[in-house]
Amino acid sequence: MKRYAFTIQYDGSDYHGMQLQNDFVTIQGEIEKALFTILRQNIRIHYAGRTDTGVHAIGQVIHFDIDRELELRRFLYSMNSVLPFTISFVHGQEVSPDFHARFSCLAREYIYRISNTPYRTAFSYKRSVWIRFPLNIEAMQEAASYLIGEHDFASFTKEIYVKKGEKTIRRLDAIHITKKGAELYFHFVGSGFLHNMIRIIMGTLVHVGKQELPPVALKQILEKKRRVEAGKTLPPYGLYFYRAHYEEYKTPEYLLEI
Numbered sequence: 165m166k167r168y169a170f171t172i173q174y175d176g177s178d179y180h181g182m183q184l185q186n187d188f189v190t191i192q193g194e195i196e197k198a199l200f201t202i203l204r205q206n207i208r209i210h211y212a213g214r215t216d217t218g219v220h221a222i223g224q225v226i227h228f229d230i231d232r233e234l235e236l237r238r239f240l241y242s243m244n245s246v247l248p249f250t251i252s253f254v255h256g257q258e259v260s261p262d263f264h265a266r267f268s269c270l271a272r273e274y275i276y277r278i279s280n281t282p283y284r285t286a287f288s289y290k291r292s293v294w295i296r297f298p299l300n301i302e303a304m305q306e307a308a309s310y311l312i313g314e315h316d317f318a319s320f321t322k323e324i325y326v327k328k329g330e331k332t333i334r335r336l337d338a339i340h341i342t343k344k345g346a347e348l349y350f351h352f353v354g355s356g357f358l359h360n361m362i363r364i365i366m367g368t369l370v371h372v373g374k375q376e377l378p379p380v381a382l383k384q385i386l387e388k389k390r391r392v393e394a395g396k397t398l399p400p401y402g403l404y405f406y407r408a409h410y411e412e413y414k415t416p417e418y419l420l421e422i
Contacts, residue, residue, distance in 0.1 A: 167263060168234060169227040170256035171415040175220055177290045177401060178250060182215045182224070191215070191251060195226070198246045202239070203230065210265045212408035213272050216359075218400030220291075222275075222422055223407040223415045227265040234258075254419050263412050271337060272357065273407040275422060276350040276366050276398070292347065293402035299348065299373030301341055307372040307379035308339035308350075311365065311386060318389040320365050321358035326391070332358060349422070351406070360397050367395035 172195070180188035184196070192209060199207045212225040236256050243253045262268075277292035279285060284294045311317075318332040326332060338353040350369070352362050368385060371377040385393045407420060 165229045165231055165261070166233060167227055167229050167259050167261055168236075168256055169225060169259045169263060169265060169413045170240075171254050171419060172224050172226060173222055173252045173254055173419075174224070175250040175290075176215060176218050177220075179217065181217045181219070182211055182213070182221075191221075194248060194251055198243055199228070201246050202242045205230065212265045212269050213357075213405050215403075215405050216400055218290075219403045219405065220401070221405040223273075223420050224405045225265050225269075225408040225410075225413065225415070227259065227263060255415055257413065259412055263410075265408070268410055268412065269408045270411065271353055271355060271409040272405070273409070274352045274357070274362055275404045275406045276352070276362055277402050277404065277422070278348040278350070278366075278370075279346060280348055281346045288347075290401045293399055295370060297374050299370065300375060301343065301348070301373070303375065303379050304369045304373045305339075305341050307369055307377075307382040308341070308365075310380070310383035311336050311339060315386055316389055317358055317361055317386070319385050319391055319394045320361045320368075321391065322360055323391040325359055330358075332389075334358060334361070362403060363397045363400065364391075364394050366398045366402070369395075370398070371395045 174191055180190050182191045184190055184192040195209055207228050209226045209228045215221060240253045279288040279292045279294045280299050282296050288294060314335040316332050317334050318326050334354060334356060336354040340351050342349045372379055
């Protein structure tokens with residue numbers, strides 16, 4: 165058996181997330197259907213990060229095993245010819261038998277995108293979240309600094325998961341904000357993320373950016389470990405799975421433009 169890893173990109177607007185679901189159209193479902201069309205085998209894929217309904221990906225990584233060698237250039241063209249236009253295979257390579265898209269991942273990086281303009285723009289529709297009030301980037305960056313490190317992020321996930329006993333300890337390595345024109349990009353790097361964690365953090369940071377909360381409020385909200393203390397959950401379409409970090413596999417930088 166040979167194992168291959170691939171970088172895929174998708175617009176998540178029309179899909180019920182990454183994970184296979186019998187009654188819904190998902191990214192995994194479309195990829196496995198395309199694999200059967202091309203390879204005439206039922207193949208199960210594994211992925212770096214499970215994205216929710218409406219969430220996009222620039223550098224999602226998957227892997228699968230197959231009993232023959234693939235000619236990668238031809239395979240990529242073939243997959244893209246049968247996949248919907250909203251899903252693309254953009255890079256791939258053979259990897260070692262012990263590589264795993266999920267368990268070999270050293271860190272995951274997401275981007276949340278905000279259009280901070282007085283009036284909404286047509287081209288940001290389902291690609292970024294429009295906020296018309298001016299946002300204080302320095303205050304949001306200071307607030308984000310209180311979340312760096314290993315913490316209990318129970319305040320930043322759905323309360324139902326906490327009540328079910330889900331472990332809420334996570335490690336956040338970095339949060340940094342960049343600005344290009346009127347677009348704000350919030351980069352999150354960490355070992356893994358809870359359900360809705362980034363979107364709830366973003367909803368809270370927006371309160372800080374609008375000067376409705378002081379930056380230190382993020383520290384206090386984190387310590388209280390109660391979902392009700394944090395801000396609202398921002399929409400999924402501003403969120404992108406940006407990159408998965410590995411020792412063995414690397415997505416070329418030029419493919420990670422957003």
